Amino acid sequence: MTTSSLFDLTGRVAMVSGAASGMARAMSLALAEHGADLMILDLNAEGLERTADEIRRLGRRAVAASCNVSEPQAILAAFDQLDREFGRIDFLGNVAGEGLLARPEDLSLEQLQTVLQNLVVGRFAMCQQAGRRMVKAGRGSIVNIGSLASLTALGRGHVAYSMAMGAVAQMTRELSTEWASSGVRVNAILPAQVTNASLEKRLAADPSLEAIWLRGIPAGRFGRPDDIQGLAVLLASDASSWITGALIPMDGGNMALNGGGSVRKPG
Numbered sequence: 001m002t003t004s005s006l007f008d009l010t011g012r013v014a015m016v017s018g019a020a021s022g023m024a025r026a027m028s029l030a031l032a033e034h035g036a037d038l039m040i041l042d043l044n045a046e047g048l049e050r051t052a053d054e055i056r057r058l059g060r061r062a063v064a065a066s067c068n069v070s071e072p073q074a075i076l077a078a079f080d081q082l083d084r085e086f087g088r089i090d091f092l093g094n095v096a097g098e099g100l101l102a103r104p105e106d107l108s109l110e111q112l113q114t115v116l117q118n119l120v121v122g123r124f125a126m127c128q129q130a131g132r133r134m135v136k137a138g139r140g141s142i143v144n145i146g147s148l149a150s151l152t153a154l155g156r157g158h159v160a161y162s163m164a165m166g167a168v169a170q171m172t173r174e175l176s177t178e179w180a181s182s183g184v185r186v187n188a189i190l191p192a193q194v195t196n197a198s199l200e201k202r203l204a205a206d207p208s209l210e211a212i213w214l215r216g217i218p219a220g221r222f223g224r225p226d227d228i229q230g231l232a233v234l235l236a237s238d239a240s241s242w243i244t245g246a247l248i249p250m251d252g253g254n255m256a257l258n259g260g261g262s263v264r265k266p267g
Helices: 022-033 045-057 072-085 109-137 159-182 197-205 208-215 225-236
Strands: 013-017 037-042 062-066 091-094 140-145 184-191 247-250
Touching (some): 013 022, 013 072, 022 091, 037 045, 045 062, 072 109, 109 140, 109 184, 140 225, 159 247
Parallel strands (some): 013 037, 013 091, 091 140, 140 184, 184 247
16 A cells, blocks of 8 residues: 555545634545545534635545534434535544633532533544444544543633543543444544634733643644644555544643653753
8 A cells, every 4th residue: 555545635524623713624624635525514604615716626525514512402412414425434523612711719600511421422423423424334434523631721710611621531442342343433622722813812911821831732832733644544545443541632742741840941
């Protein structure tokens, strides 16, 4: 097998949620560059259509659909459309979903339920719909976007988010175990801070956060959305045919750095 064919996604169909911007947009474009056709989901219609246009300029097919991934009925409708448009799914990029920040003593149960619905129930519903089709086909790959908060505590009001992302990690492991014998792989990517509108807003509100976060990233920079591209193509392709149940940090070394450790300065 040649290097090019190892990562070739020609003839495959991917669905990516949250594709109007950020990591999901970058993931979608990388998959298209390697030959995949895509159905992309988001609530941002304008941004979604821009991503679809970029995919089409790469010579691939793109179907854009509005979908609130916290609503199971909306997910069912999206997969019904996928069946009509493509009749198959080879890869699911489970990216969209929002959390919120609140101190644990102030977090309401309603807020907690909202975060769990967005990040756990919605992600599971996406996995379930994709998994049913992949198990029947005897092949497929699912990637859930988790967080360093899937495995470590962040503090600063992240309790609901971290609870949800911990569930995403265990969901990934359980689904990988259940479906591996059917040829379906399920993995998770765990990013550290990746530049996006939300991150920029938080830095603008509290400029001291930048130094705090960068102290924990030996690579010395925040992530960029494009950093996910190579990893997404790997996990979507046959190059990762024996990788399943993995929780893969994408964090510039953050997970490896002990809380009491220090980063050696250049020079």
